[in-house]
Amino acid sequence: MNPHATRPAIELRGVSKTYMTGSGDLTVLKDVSISVGHGEHAAIVGPSGSGKSTMLSILGTLDQPTMGDVLVDDRSTGAMSDGERSELRSRSLGFVFQQFHLLPHVDAVGNVELGMLYSGLARAERRRRASEALERVGLAERLDHRPTQLSGGEQQRVAIARAIAHRPAVVLADEPTGALDQTTGQSIITLFRRLDDVALVVITHDENIAAGFRRRIKIRDGRIESDENVLPAVGRRDGSACPA
Numbered sequence: 001m002n003p004h005a006t007r008p009a010i011e012l013r014g015v016s017k018t019y020m021t022g023s024g025d026l027t028v029l030k031d032v033s034i035s036v037g038h039g040e041h042a043a044i045v046g047p048s049g050s051g052k053s054t055m056l057s058i059l060g061t062l063d064q065p066t067m068g069d070v071l072v073d074d075r076s077t078g079a080m081s082d083g084e085r086s087e088l089r090s091r092s093l094g095f096v097f098q099q100f101h102l103l104p105h106v107d108a109v110g111n112v113e114l115g116m117l118y119s120g121l122a123r124a125e126r127r128r129r130a131s132e133a134l135e136r137v138g139l140a141e142r143l144d145h146r147p148t149q150l151s152g153g154e155q156q157r158v159a160i161a162r163a164i165a166h167r168p169a170v171v172l173a174d175e176p177t178g179a180l181d182q183t184t185g186q187s188i189i190t191l192f193r194r195l196d197d198v199a200l201v202v203i204t205h206d207e208n209i210a211a212g213f214r215r216r217i218k219i220r221d222g223r224i225e226s227d228e229n230v231l232p233a234v235g236r237r238d239g240s241a242c243p244a
């Protein structure tokens, strides 16, 4: 039982995923159940090929499980149409990837604004929220910079602004520090930790990155190997600071 549990923002219930390949069926997720509460942050860590990206795609409703269900904000997605899933994603989910996936000829505020194109928000509101999100990630002075005029860390901040600008309940990040040097990667994790109004799931193969999160879910060969919550510093004998 997770001692910090809040109402679930996103859940996998009994999820299995089998790919059909030329050399037979390959089951890469095996009866996985996890629940991440509103405002809770979790790192999913595991070696290459353990099923992390598959899990994130399924959490994000970009791919469908072979068995089991994904619930976002208590809503089952299993029986949704593609259109309903797409609407759910544009309303409730935000994505951050290793490669920032920014449009090269569009400035920072434009890139963030484009992420809300199908949100139903009026253009002026999209721009207002885009500027606000960029301020939140520390890029208030870079609104009109194009990706080529930004460092890798700044580009990832723009991508994070794009992921939060529409105020989703859940942000899913797949190896968000993978293209950055260690110091810049840690600053991105520090930024993520300040996003206390979203449920955050960060996928990483890097134990040092996972150590920045209070909740760490280890996956191996498509199964949850451990799911641990490090208790806050209060009551710790060494009094050391605790990750988010």
Ligand SMILES: Nc1ncnc2c1ncn2[C@@H]1O[C@H](COP(=O)(O)OP(=O)(O)OP(=O)(O)O)[C@@H](O)[C@H]1O
Pocket (backbone or CB within 6 Å): 019, 020, 021, 026, 028, 046, 047, 048, 049, 050, 051, 052, 053, 054, 055, 205
């Ligand atoms: N579309 C697919 N068809 C067939 N097999 C796939 C497909 N996608 C992934 N796999 C296989 O599923 C397994 C898990 O892949 P996945 O990308 O989820 O692992 P991962 O933990 O994210 O790995 P990495 O850290 O290297 O990205 C791998 O053996 C991979 O080859």
